[in-house]
Amino acid sequence: MKRTIIMLLSFALLAACNKQLEEYNPSGLTTDQVFSTPDGFETLVSAAYSYNRWWYGKEEGYSLAEMGTDLWTSGTGDKYIDLTQYYNLQASNTVVSGLWKQLYAAINLCNTGLGRIDKAGYADDKKAIRNAELHFLRAFYYWHIVEMWGGVHFTVTETSGVETTANRTVVDSFYALIFRDLETAVNNLPITTTDYGRATKPAAQAFLARMCLTRGLNVRAAALADSVINNYSYALLPKYSDLWRMDNLQNKEVVWAVNYMKNLVFDDKVDASLYPGGHPRGANNGHLMFGMKYDDLPGMQRDVLNGRPFNRYMPSLFLLNLFNEQADSRYNATFKSVWLCNNLKTAPAGMKLGDTAVVCSKYIVDATGKNYRVYDRNTTYNSDEGGKDRTHYVSLQKFDDPTRAATGEEESSRDAFVIRLAEMYLIAAEAQFNLGNSSKAADYINVIRKRAAVPGHEAEMVITGADISLDLILDERARELAGEQLRWFDLKRTGKLADRIKKSPDAAKNFQPYHVLRPIPQDQIDAVTNKTEFTQNIGYQ
Structure with missing residues (x-):
């Protein structure tokens, strides 16, 4: 890749x-010529993958997939509170408009490739793989579209010129294509790849398991998740914290x-x-995105280790309280609560380099006599658990990158995990619960809970079938997958968005039932000529 x-x-x-008023093509190449050779067609397939970079590991993707849920609220730096808190969310939102365009561009590229691959000059074996990749990617992009916007525009053919009409296609038709595409992918993708980042057979099975769970096909979801767990070389890492090390990103737990x-x-x-x-x-x-502003506090200055804090998102108190950090190692692996002195020029008397300079806590802390700053539960959260101090808080650290070259560097080479093996255990557990097999569901969840156990506290992490409920499964998904761009989809899939959002009061006060769909971008509504057929989603202006 x-x-x-x-x-x-x-x-x-x-x-x-094509966007210039005066076209100039010094190479003389045409699209037909480029896509009629294997080398040229490879650029199309690579480009089809690249659209994932508009969503995964990006602010826009976090705003749509993590925010507006029970797990997060806005930091001071949040730019899109209309999305993240449903505050007068309308069709003019630039994030919604931008990602709509990129997702449909991705769909068109996949359709283009699928329509032209027979003339690309591939050997049969390579053609089958590239064809399967494009089917996989089209399914993946259409899933984002249909979940975000519902039954909107749907096409399986290349758009080669200006089109001014759009169709409204029912959700079932989207999912019918998603399932067909994924069947093709499962049947034709290789089990492994030496080109990291390409789709594989187990990645297609894993995503198909997610889709089966979404559509209530629980028997099949469980079977597919079991297949990924048992039939390939994937394995949970012994330590949850090791997942996030920059020198360990391509590890055995990452499916895609x-x-x-x-x-x-x-x-x-x-x-x-x-x-x-x-x-x-x-x-x-x-x-x-998730770091609090530490670099103007006594004893602190911005450095590579502590990161460049954009201060966009802060955890809800509900998310923090989901963890018993005495028994569950995922809390300290997921969150940063202590900042160590790195600046003696602004340090209080008696503080040395490496001493505690700042502590953030979900508990009420007596700061009397301490020479470091304390931001506790009462400082950071209101009595209703909404955000109070949106600048200083326990911060998500899973995505930190201490290998960046400079303190001001905005970019990280960290890969964005889309599917992890742990999700397969959670999918299998939810499917078994839906089928009435609570004891078996508990067995799956216990695998990942035992992995997360603090040594000596293993027994505290074990649950039984009697403990299992849909809310418990969602709680476990939060502990395991917080920040990994799945939460909004999880709550929508389970019909729990309206209920669970009450645990994040800042978003709950603005949430309306119609927010289970996003507004169709206004520039798209304005552009179509069949406005009576292609109308805005209900609730939006």
């Missing part, structure tokens, strides 16, 4: 000529990831052709 980036950039520049390059030049932070308007997309930005 990574070694084809230069070719991808060249092709993107070629395609960008969006990969970013260590050479940030090729992650395209700003490219006028790929990213119009000069908006910095670049590499993984997750390390920027």
